[in-house]
Amino acid sequence: MSKIEPTAVAAALAGAVPAGSEILIQGWVRTRRDSKAGLSFLHVHDGSSFDPIQVVATNALPNYESEIQKIPSHAAVECRGTLVESQGKGQKFEIQASDVQVVGWVEDPDTYPISPKRHSFEYLREVAHLRPRTNTIGAMTRVRNCLAQAIHRFFHENGFYWIHTPIITASDAEGAGQMFRVSTLDMANLPRTEDGAIDYGKDFFGREAHLTVSGQLNVECYCLALSKVYTFGPTFRAENSNTPRHLAEFWMVEPEIAFADLSKDADLAEAMLKYCFKAVLDERPDDMAFFAQRIEPTAISRLEALVGATFARMTYTEAIDALQKSGRGFEFAPHWGVDIQTEHERYLSEEYVKRPVIVMDYPKDIKAFYMRMNDDGKTVAAMDVLAPGIGEIIGGSQREERLDMLDKRVAEMGLDGHDYWWYRDLRRYGTVPHAGFGLGFERLVLYATGLTNIRDVIPFPRTPKSAEF
RNA sequence: UGGACGGUAGCUCAAUGGCAGAGCAACGGACUGUUAAUCCGUCGGUUGGAGGUUCGAGUCCUCCCCGUCCAGCCA
Numbered sequence: 374m375s376k377i378e379p380t381a382v383a384a385a386l387a388g389a390v391p392a393g394s395e396i397l398i399q400g401w402v403r404t405r406r407d408s409k410a411g412l413s414f415l416h417v418h419d420g421s422s423f424d425p426i427q428v429v430a431t432n433a434l435p436n437y438e439s440e441i442q443k444i445p446s447h448a449a450v451e452c453r454g455t456l457v458e459s460q461g462k463g464q465k466f467e468i469q470a471s472d473v474q475v476v477g478w479v480e481d482p483d484t485y486p487i488s489p490k491r492h493s494f495e496y497l498r499e500v501a502h503l504r505p506r507t508n509t510i511g512a513m514t515r516v517r518n519c520l521a522q523a524i525h526r527f528f529h530e531n532g533f534y535w536i537h538t539p540i541i542t543a544s545d546a547e548g549a550g551q552m553f554r555v556s557t558l559d560m561a562n563l564p565r566t567e568d569g570a571i572d573y574g575k576d577f578f579g580r581e582a583h584l585t586v587s588g589q590l591n592v593e594c595y596c597l598a599l600s601k602v603y604t605f606g607p608t609f610r611a612e613n614s615n616t617p618r619h620l621a622e623f624w625m626v627e628p629e630i631a632f633a634d635l636s637k638d639a640d641l642a643e644a645m646l647k648y649c650f651k652a653v654l655d656e657r658p659d660d661m662a663f664f665a666q667r668i669e670p671t672a673i674s675r676l677e678a679l680v681g682a683t684f685a686r687m688t689y690t691e692a693i694d695a696l697q698k699s700g701r702g703f704e705f706a707p708h709w710g711v712d713i714q715t716e717h718e719r720y721l722s723e724e725y726v727k728r729p730v731i732v733m734d735y736p737k738d739i740k741a742f743y744m745r746m747n748d749d750g751k752t753v754a755a756m757d758v759l760a761p762g763i764g765e766i767i768g769g770s771q772r773e774e775r776l777d778m779l780d781k782r783v784a785e786m787g788l789d790g791h792d793y794w795w796y797r798d799l800r801r802y803g804t805v806p807h808a809g810f811g812l813g814f815e816r817l818v819l820y821a822t823g824l825t826n827i828r829d830v831i832p833f834p835r836t837p838k839s840a841e842f
Numbered sequence: 843u844g845g846a847c848g849g850u851a852g853c854u855c856a857a858u859g860g861c862a863g864a865g866c867a868a869c870g871g872a873c874u875g876u877u878a879a880u881c882c883g884u885c886g887g888u889u890g891g892a893g894g895u896u897c898g899a900g901u902c903c904u905c906c907c908c909g910u911c912c913a914g915c916c917a
Contacts, residue, residue: 404878406876406877408874408875408876409873414876427876460875462875464877481852483885486852486853488866488867489878490878491854493854612843614914614916615911616914616915617910714913715913764916764917810917811917813916813917838909
């Protein structure tokens with residue numbers, strides 16, 4: 374047997390290899406159908422594309438009866454043969470096998486958890502180690518990768534630098550939510566100070582440390598030197614959130630731009646989202662066709678519409694006004710000064726404008742200390758991008774670059790200015806208006822695929838009471 | 843964390859307080875250049891866990907565990 378390099382299924386199906394070529398395919402069998410005419414059809418999958426390739430094996434092969442006719446779903450195989458135009462319907466090319474070797478058998482096909490039938494997502498989460506073998510998770514994985522690559526490409530093409538902000542932070546000043554503690558102390562025998570408190574001075578970092586809830590404060594340091602920067606990495610929130618759009622561990626993209634106001638920030642958010650969705654439409658038509666057929670009928674059309682449309686923009690005050698005039702019987706009546714509820718977000722994006730909407734200039738009392746005070750003294754330059762079906766996909770703001778105003782806000786919110794000494798330094802030395810936002814990467818994948826539970830768009834979801842895999 | 847709903851065969855689900863079933867999968871056979879193939883047959887159960895009521899509990903009661911959805915927190 375001549376030694377040849379393996380060909381990806383995607384390449385073989387796309388005609389990247391000329392018909393008549395001898396090729397080697399390595400992958401897993403999705404389905405096998407036998408014909409008494411003395412041949413079997415193996416659909417072989419290797420993850421390189423949504424579609425499997427059909428391998429035609431005949432009883433002329435020495436192991437036809439002993440092995441090939443017994444190949445179960447998800448056995449690992451190496452198939453050598455000739456790439457030919459298919460005689461059957463449903464595929465352009467197939468492989469006339471000259472050799473089929475089973476590399477790995479399936480121990481017990483009867484209890485193998487992934488049978489070739491429809492499974493509930495709920496069930497698949499219980500077998501997260503095997504679910505990448507399904508159509509849906511496979512397609513999601515390729516789209517997720519496509520989006521991640523598109524994000525880096527978008528920023529790279531626009532002169533941004535990727536900044537690796539720390540995962541472990543000793544700053545307890547991020548204030549974006551409950552944090553996971555990082556400690557090497559013996560929990561059964563904690564060191565105490567004289568007044569009985571836990572002595573974190575004895576801990577690994579000599580002080581309390583946590584997993585990051587946001588790279589924003591750190592990335593601002595690099596923004597005020599390198600102008601256009603972004604983070605893209607894991608983020609941790611210890612909130613007891615049990616919803617289809619929250620994870621305890623998720624990936625966040627946080628660009629930060631210098632010499633920019635909130636309007637430029639919104640422009641950046643809109644351009645980035647469009648770039649990403651266009652990449653998915655261009656690069657993953659096979660997977661998107663599957664999502665449109667089986668998951669969400671508008672999966673493709675809504676992305677096409679979004680790429681071509683201008684996002685709606687309105688102020689928080691206008692949004693409240695629209696909600697009040699909607700005549701809807703909301704569970705919580707919208708009124709100025711209170712945050713926009715999920716039901717309100719849905720109305721705005723799904724019914725009022727029927728596309729993503731950027732809501733800007735929120736009341737200062739419901740937003741973080743670092744957001745820039747507007748001239749009205751009542752609102753801050755914050756924005757949320759609301760996507761139909763998902764809700765908040767991006768949250769951002771122009772940052773308060775004026776030291777006196779920042780100090781005033783820190784004091785107002787009962788925070789300790791000493792905790793922010795290095796953040797304050799940015800305002801002391803060459804301060805400049807700047808802005809940025811946080812994009813929940815999994816929420817982006819949700820929107821792109823039409824899936825509805827965030828636990829199905831990350832390989833191994835971490836949620837309260839759940840970290841099995 | 844609060845509220846609602848749920849947990850029965852490998853999977854998806856039935857079963858008035860009275861013999862635990864079907865479809866799919868798997869396995870065996872028939873048929874077929876097949877495509878979620880089709881037809882026949884076989885196998886398949888500690889009904890989430892622990893108590894309780896009852897002649898009798900998958901079903902009713904109590905507690906616990908787990909899951910999903912809605913809400914809050916947010917990305």
